[in-house]
Amino acid sequence: MPDTTGAAGLTVGQVAARLDVTVRALHHWDEIGLARPSLRTAGGYRLYTAADLERLHRVVVYREIGLGLDRIRAVLDDPAVDVPAALRAQRAQVTARVERLQRLGTGLDRMIDAHERGVLLSVEQQAEIFGPAWDPEGPAKARARYGDTTQWRQYAERAATRSLEEWRAVTDATNALDGDLASAMDAGVAPGTPEADALVDRHRAVFAAYFPLSREMQVVLARTYESDPGFAAHYDGIRPGLAAWFRRAVDASARAHGVDPDAATWR
Incomplete structure (x- = not known):
């Protein structure tokens, strides 16, 4: 992801709009240490850098494919985690879900x-x-x-x-x-x-x-x-x-x- 945040970084609202997530979700991810902003304004407001956005983007993608937040944290931070294996397992679950939805669609x-x-x-x-x-x-x-x-x-x-x-x-x-x-x-x-x-x-x-x-x-x-x-x-x-x-x-x-x-x- 190119660095388009500028030296001052992006606010929570700007990041939420860019990634199509809620401000509440960003606050929660910050509170649990999953994706914290690197900067703060003098007034204590969160500011996200390009590196922060890159991590957030991965969080959003992994969440979109169905990984839980704890599993996302492990994939991002635990060097012992076999990331391709974790993603293959998730891929299998997604495939099963798609097949179930297709059957549901046929039934409908x-x-x-x-x-x-x-x-x-x-x-x-x-x-x-x-x-x-x-x-x-x-x-x-x-x-x-x-x-x-x-x-x-x-x-x-x-x-x-x-x-x-x-x-x-x-x-x-x-x-x-x-x-x-x-x-x-x-x-x-x-x-x-x-x-x-x-x-x-x-x-x-x-x-x-x-x-x-x-x-x-x-x-x-x-x-x-x-x-x-x-x-x-x-x-x-x-x-x-x-x-x-x-x-x-x-x-x-x-x-x-x-x-x-x-x-x-x-x-």
Whole structure:
């Protein structure tokens, strides 16, 4: 570093501005003997020479790469310290930190993508997992409708980390539940019976792959299954009347747990 301090040296404020550190940091380094100014004014104010600035510059660089102040002191002053080895060790730590941050960045990209797209699968993968009747525009439509809700955020957070095989497992669990619901209705299982209640509880557990579902929310959702043309077509396509049977099963289970289906809200 060229000597541009002049004969009088630089003040603490000037050094702080030049090295982009705080005056408080310079005072602290002086107090602990890490980087002391060589000069003082008649009034006792610190003045830094070119040699002081050179040492400070090294302190700043070493601190920037993550060395602690005690380690910096040893690197600067202890002749027994193997400086290249110390720096290589620090380099390894920096590399590991960079890799961790890159992984974090990738995760954030997926999180952003999931919030915007919902399902992080290609159109071909969606058709393979969800079946040929799946509408690849469905997640975009859902985001337009529910994107400002807590449940969409929870759904996106789960989707961001879900692999192709995990999506397959979720879909298999959902399909198996749909089949068991249909079988129960075919067998004449009545809403409110232990068997029906077990299926209602299983529905909440399977649905948790998307977001947590309270009993009140389940009542609202089952009502939607019956009233919404798209949902009703899906369930009644499995078995005619399945959407209505499942709503009654959910209502009966809700009542058994102290929830009035007529007053249930999305909460």
